[in-house]
Amino acid sequence: MAKRPLGLNKANKSKKKKLDSAEKAEKAVAKEISPENDESAEPAPALTLDADEEDDMGQLESLYKNWTSSERDSPRILHGVVHECDSLLQKAKGEGLPARFHEIYAASLLDLAEFADKKKPVKKKKVKSDDVAPETSDMFVDAALERVETGLEQYPEDAGLLFVKSRALKQDIDEKMSAVSKEERKETAKKMISQLNKILEVFKLAQKHASTVTPAQLDVVEELIELSGALESVVKQSDISETTLVACEKFYNEILASEKDENTVKKAHRGVGTCKMIVADSLLDLLDDDDEDNDDTVELAKKNLKAAIEHFQKSETDEDGEFMVTLAETMIQYGNLFETESDDQKKWYGEAVKRLRQAQRLGVGKYDEMILELEDD
Amino acid sequence: MTDTKRAPEETGLPDAKRAHIDDVEKCFHKGLLDQTSQDELKTQIAESGPYKHGVIPQLIDDELLRSVRKEIMEGVHFTRKETDIYKVFQTGDLANLSGLSEEELGTLPSLFKLRNAMYSREFRHFMSYITGAGHLSGSKQDMSINVYQKSCHLLNHDDVIGTRRISYILYLPDPDEPWNPRWGGALRLFPTIRPNVPASDWTVSIPPAWNQMALFKIQPGLSFHDVEEVYVDKPRMSISGWFHIPDVGEEGYIEGEKEETEALSSLKQLTSKSLREHDFPKRTPGQVPEDEFAHLKEGPKDDDDLFLSDDDVKYLSKYLNPHLLTIKTVKQLNDLFCTNSQLEIKDFLNSEYVGVLKKTIDAEDSRPPKEMPQVSEEIVLPWKLARPPHKARYMYLDGSEEADKEPEVGEEEVTVRPDENGGFEYSETILSGLKDTDKAATSKVSEVAALFKSSALRRWISRISSLALKSENIIARRFRPGFDFTLATAQDESDIALEATLCLTPTKGWEDGEYGGYELCMAVDEDADDDPAVYRGAKAKEAGEGEGDEEDEDEDEDDPVLLTSQASWNTLNIFVRDKGILKFVKYVSKNAPGSRWDISAEWQVEYVGDDEEEEDEHEE
Numbered sequence: 001m002a003k004r005p006l007g008l009n010k011a012n013k014s015k016k017k018k019l020d021s022a023e024k025a026e027k028a029v030a031k032e033i034s035p036e037n038d039e040s041a042e043p044a045p046a047l048t049l050d051a052d053e054e055d056d057m058g059q060l061e062s063l064y065k066n067w068t069s070s071e072r073d074s075p076r077i078l079h080g081v082v083h084e085c086d087s088l089l090q091k092a093k094g095e096g097l098p099a100r101f102h103e104i105y106a107a108s109l110l111d112l113a114e115f116a117d118k119k120k121p122v123k124k125k126k127v128k129s130d131d132v133a134p135e136t137s138d139m140f141v142d143a144a145l146e147r148v149e150t151g152l153e154q155y156p157e158d159a160g161l162l163f164v165k166s167r168a169l170k171q172d173i174d175e176k177m178s179a180v181s182k183e184e185r186k187e188t189a190k191k192m193i194s195q196l197n198k199i200l201e202v203f204k205l206a207q208k209h210a211s212t213v214t215p216a217q218l219d220v221v222e223e224l225i226e227l228s229g230a231l232e233s234v235v236k237q238s239d240i241s242e243t244t245l246v247a248c249e250k251f252y253n254e255i256l257a258s259e260k261d262e263n264t265v266k267k268a269h270r271g272v273g274t275c276k277m278i279v280a281d282s283l284l285d286l287l288d289d290d291d292e293d294n295d296d297t298v299e300l301a302k303k304n305l306k307a308a309i310e311h312f313q314k315s316e317t318d319e320d321g322e323f324m325v326t327l328a329e330t331m332i333q334y335g336n337l338f339e340t341e342s343d344d345q346k347k348w349y350g351e352a353v354k355r356l357r358q359a360q361r362l363g364v365g366k367y368d369e370m371i372l373e374l375e376d377d
Numbered sequence: 378m379t380d381t382k383r384a385p386e387e388t389g390l391p392d393a394k395r396a397h398i399d400d401v402e403k404c405f406h407k408g409l410l411d412q413t414s415q416d417e418l419k420t421q422i423a424e425s426g427p428y429k430h431g432v433i434p435q436l437i438d439d440e441l442l443r444s445v446r447k448e449i450m451e452g453v454h455f456t457r458k459e460t461d462i463y464k465v466f467q468t469g470d471l472a473n474l475s476g477l478s479e480e481e482l483g484t485l486p487s488l489f490k491l492r493n494a495m496y497s498r499e500f501r502h503f504m505s506y507i508t509g510a511g512h513l514s515g516s517k518q519d520m521s522i523n524v525y526q527k528s529c530h531l532l533n534h535d536d537v538i539g540t541r542r543i544s545y546i547l548y549l550p551d552p553d554e555p556w557n558p559r560w561g562g563a564l565r566l567f568p569t570i571r572p573n574v575p576a577s578d579w580t581v582s583i584p585p586a587w588n589q590m591a592l593f594k595i596q597p598g599l600s601f602h603d604v605e606e607v608y609v610d611k612p613r614m615s616i617s618g619w620f621h622i623p624d625v626g627e628e629g630y631i632e633g634e635k636e637e638t639e640a641l642s643s644l645k646q647l648t649s650k651s652l653r654e655h656d657f658p659k660r661t662p663g664q665v666p667e668d669e670f671a672h673l674k675e676g677p678k679d680d681d682d683l684f685l686s687d688d689d690v691k692y693l694s695k696y697l698n699p700h701l702l703t704i705k706t707v708k709q710l711n712d713l714f715c716t717n718s719q720l721e722i723k724d725f726l727n728s729e730y731v732g733v734l735k736k737t738i739d740a741e742d743s744r745p746p747k748e749m750p751q752v753s754e755e756i757v758l759p760w761k762l763a764r765p766p767h768k769a770r771y772m773y774l775d776g777s778e779e780a781d782k783e784p785e786v787g788e789e790e791v792t793v794r795p796d797e798n799g800g801f802e803y804s805e806t807i808l809s810g811l812k813d814t815d816k817a818a819t820s821k822v823s824e825v826a827a828l829f830k831s832s833a834l835r836r837w838i839s840r841i842s843s844l845a846l847k848s849e850n851i852i853a854r855r856f857r858p859g860f861d862f863t864l865a866t867a868q869d870e871s872d873i874a875l876e877a878t879l880c881l882t883p884t885k886g887w888e889d890g891e892y893g894g895y896e897l898c899m900a901v902d903e904d905a906d907d908d909p910a911v912y913r914g915a916k917a918k919e920a921g922e923g924e925g926d927e928e929d930e931d932e933d934e935d936d937p938v939l940l941t942s943q944a945s946w947n948t949l950n951i952f953v954r955d956k957g958i959l960k961f962v963k964y965v966s967k968n969a970p971g972s973r974w975d976i977s978a979e980w981q982v983e984y985v986g987d988d989e990e991e992e993d994e995h996e997e
Binding site: 003005007008009357360376 | 958
């Protein structure tokens with residue numbers, strides 16, 4: 001009746017004999033099954049369309065949701081979204097499409113830019129979205145900007161469109177900086193500086209009209225801070241990032257004062273903490289460069305690091321191992337500013353070790369030597 | 378023995394001999410071979426415990442040893458070797474400097490000088506005197522260079538092999554960066570409960586130090602030791618080896634002594650019943666009730682028979698992934714298992730149950746390492762400690778509230794009647810001895826172990842495996858970082874057994890195996906000369922073999938490893954274990970993100986259905 005299993009050793013030997021003469025070389029010894037997954041062959045992405053077939057926007061929303069809830073590691077679904085948008089455009093002949101349509105379309109074009117080839121440093125060809133299909137990343141960003149402006153013409157106060165615009169403007173700077181030649185980098189960077197505050201203004205306007213701000217939408221602000229630091233290093237002008245930093249920190253505090261969503265609040269705390277940490281870093285750099293001890297600088301650095309830690313602690317979660325490492329590093333920096341082997345230093349090293357251990361438990365890196373060093377009395 | 382120095386004209390020795398002695402003495406630290414020094418060492422060793430050992434802080438002339446180290450660093454190739462019992466980088470041949478090629482030997486003049494000095498008559502007399510070990514062979518020069526890098530280790534053993542008389546380790550860490558004991562790498566000595574049964578905890582720890590030699594007389598049944606894992610990225614280099622009893626024609630040779638010494642070694646190798654009394658946990662299985670076994674033996678009516686009652690399904694649904702209780706999945710599993718003799722099932726427990734389970738194990742597992750039991754006395758019931766440590770060390774629950782009892786000498790082995798096997802329902806009294814997180818984790822893990830003892834799960838196991846379960850042995854285990862492991866053992870009770878491990882390790886980062894903690898099964902090639910449990914290492918050419926041997930090796934390069942499963946969460950591995958298959962859980966590194974937790978199940982089995990069919994099935 002039923003087949004009977006051999007012992008593992010016998011089964012392996014038997015399989016080896018079969019492999020010698022078989023055409024397929026199958027070497028698997030272990031057969032895995034995860035019962036909660038479909039055990040059949042790799043399926044194509046399941047495009048679940050929950051909406052009524054007559055409801056075009058509903059279908060578009062559903063498709064877009066498939067994308068946002070997926071792993072986002074393949075542009076296949078995105079192409080489907082853009083194709084659907086084009087169909088709707090054709091159907092509506094440019095009239096009566098809601099703000100959300102333009103928002104989804106523009107956001108999808110920006111996401112597609114991530115998968116596209118980078119443009120080579122040649123003269124740029126302006127692309128209209130309904131003209132030539134975008135090929136390179138900058139073309140997708142241009143198309144997204146155009147789409148968002150089309151939407152804003154009809155819906156100038158739509159928060160969703162404004163958020164996407166801020167994102168598109170930031171990506172536009174990235175594209176310009178990566179496309180330009182080495183000789184032109186500095187000049188281009190100078191021009192981009194004025195864009196930074198514009199982006200923040202657009203974002204603030206979006207927030208003003210939005211009922212709530214999502215953590216994902218706050219990503220743009222975080223990226224602005226990084227971008228300002230990058231531009232500063234190109235232009236060799238020290239106040240760029242400071243100006244942006246101050247503006248961003250102020251903005252985060254406004255979010256903290258007004259937002260109720262727990263995740264958004266955590267993100268904003270993280271944002272403030274990042275701003276404080278960057279200030280502290282620049283102060284610590286001064287300490288390194290300066291041969292004489294400067295108590296004021298040390299105290300100011302301590303103050304900023306402490307504030308950074310407080311904000312970071314308010315945004316900690318049990319599952320974010322990478323952030324635990326960031327927090328641990330901040331605590332170590334703070335601990336380093338106290339007297340060697342003082343209680344304060346031990347306290348902060350201890351807190352850092354707890355987080356490094358937890359990060360390790362989550363599989364984020366190996367920190368055993370750092371832990372040993374911190375625990376070494 | 379070597380006298381204190383006298384003027385050459387007073388010794389009466391020929392100039393050449395005197396010159397030779399002077400040459401030898403110059404190789405050692407100044408004054409080492411003087412009588413005063415010898416007497417001090419002799420006293421130190423005589424008064425030492427847990428067994429006779431010595432530590433010589435400065436052995437070799439510093440300049441010579443630095444030169445040796447430099448030669449090794451620049452000129453010697455190391456191969457990583459890993460077995461159940463060790464992970465280390467070794468030179469050439471597994472054990473011997475004689476394994477180095479002619480070319481390599483020529484580039485190592487200082488190393489040669491060192492070896493000649495250590496096996497010189499003068500130094501052998503010195504070693505004999507301070508240890509009281511008797512004469513030592515000068516012709517059998519048995520030394521090797523080892524490097525313990527980060528995560529390298531050598532588990533508990535007693536060095537009793539062949540004709541060894543004295544074991545020594547000469548340490549060559551970086552001479553300009555004192556070795557920090559916190560980096561690990563110490564030689565640790567274990568007392569014994571009785572001869573051949575080491576205690577679970579070491580009592581002496583000797584960290585490495587530049588130019589230091591640790592040594593001990595090999596005392597059968599007593600000289601158990603291990604090498605602590607190296608925890609950091611600093612190489613712990615050492616030259617280790619043995620002095621053997623004299624060979625024919627050598628000073629101190631005694632006819633028959635070699636055979637007698639070897640017999641002691643081989644006697645100890647036999648796994649005697651009296652030594653098994655000290656093995657815990659006991660492997661006495663609990664019998665499956667006869668009527669239940671009879672039902673399992675009958676098997677399902679047909680292929681579409683799930684073989685589970687409604688009550689079984691209801692009970693199992695509380696724990697198991699619901700997909701595993703459908704006839705479609707069960708048939709698929711059975712088919713795969715009968716073809717491959719093993720299965721790995723991820724997401725074995727359902728997400729609702731496992732969410733709670735994970736929280737409790739995680740809470741206990743994430744306590745700081747120093748709060749974990751460090752010595753055997755700190756392990757609190759119902760948890761117990763697997764031992765002796767030259768076979769295994771890990772914490773376990775066996776369902777019983779009774780502490781393990783070491784038998785007195787001569788006492789018969791305590792056997793557990795099947796109905797005494799605990800059901801993993803611990804009383805409040807017992808659990809109250811645990812800290813809160815430990816109590817919660819213990820309760821939950823026990824619940825899962827109890828699931829494995831349920832008749833419903835036995836029917837499910839039987840259905841997917843086509844095997845009727847006759848008896849069982851179920852334990853929950855915890856392998857602590859820096860402490861725990863099992864050494865390779867064979868299944869020799871029956872032609873086949875069914876074994877399963879449900880891994881419940883909540884931490885991540887185990888995938889590459891560098892932290893250990895994986896369970897490995899391998900086939901034993903009884904004809905092979907190599908250590909059967911060597912499964913990892915570059916395939917270096919054996920010393921003295923011609924090129925033709927490499928080609929032969931390629932032809933028969935069967936990987937002995939049959940199955941490796943890394944520590945993971947909520948994954949069941951189940952397989953049919955033939956006789957002679959070795960299985961072990963690799964030592965868990967102190968740097969691992971947490972403990973390895975699992976439920977280990979072993980069943981004696983028979984094939985489902987008519988026994989007469991069995992003969993037909995096994996025809997090839």
